[in-house]
Amino acid sequence: MRSLDNNAITRRLTSDGLLLGVALVLSYLEYLLPLNLLIPLPGMKLGLGQLAVTVSFFFAGKKDAALVSCIRVLIMGLLFGSATSLYFSACGAFLSFCGLFIGALFKKRLSYIGLGILCAGLHNAGQCFAAATLFGTGVLLTYLPVLLIASAVFGGLGGWIMNIIAGRLEIITSEKRHG
Amino acid sequence: MKKSITPWxxxxxxICILLSGLLLLCPLLSKASAAENSFAVISYRDGRASETYSLSSDREIPIQCGQYSMLILIEDGKVSVAESNCPDGICIKTGKISKIGETLVCAPAGVSVKIVSTVKEGIDAFIG
Structure with missing residues (x-):
């Protein structure tokens, strides 16, 4: 029995590590993409890293997703960001993670597109809240509207990708169980 | 979760779009309150004590300064010089001022108007 437990632990450790790796690579990819040249709005991102967190949430577990999200923010902040960007991402990631819980409540109705928009909107609200604590509440009024519209677009885009990924992942995970 | 798009x-x-629309409407309301904290300070070169007027209420302020007379107008939280008999009329051409730190000057008459605020100034720039 003990070896079985160990197997499960090893499996979990490996899959979490893998998901974290995917999250970091996607975040880095996003960091490289010159999206700001196309649309010159600071803070606007595709939110690719969120894909890995969403996959963790629905295919590995809530705790695993929390772990992946936390460590991703920490590592990205340490490698490519500054103390302020770390603070911004942490606030965004926290609210976005709450969004996953809210979305999961409506899992019989919403697809990943609705979930993506919800999370993206909350992520941006979190970032604006972080900005508001630093620069005053004016940010909330001037910049949040812009970011909210962006989150409806990019959250939906991420959700569309997630719809495709989820179908494939279900096949893989069910094969693993039965085969 | 569903794996294809649903009406839900x-x-x-x-919600995102409605909220952003709502937040965009808010500055219209907050602009009115900005005027409440802003004041126009009129200073004179000839040594008279400066006068302070709130921007929240509309009013006309006639000023006599030596041989020059002018009319300062406070309207919709903005200050302008409506009339002046000074030779160059630069003070009239300056137009309306409303932002904190902006000034209106009539050099011949020796009168200047500056916008000040009781609210602390915001951050100009942030790098990091």
């Missing part, structure tokens, strides 16, 4: 997905999107 429109709800989060609608």
């Amino acid at each position: 997905d429109a709800i989060p999107a609608a």
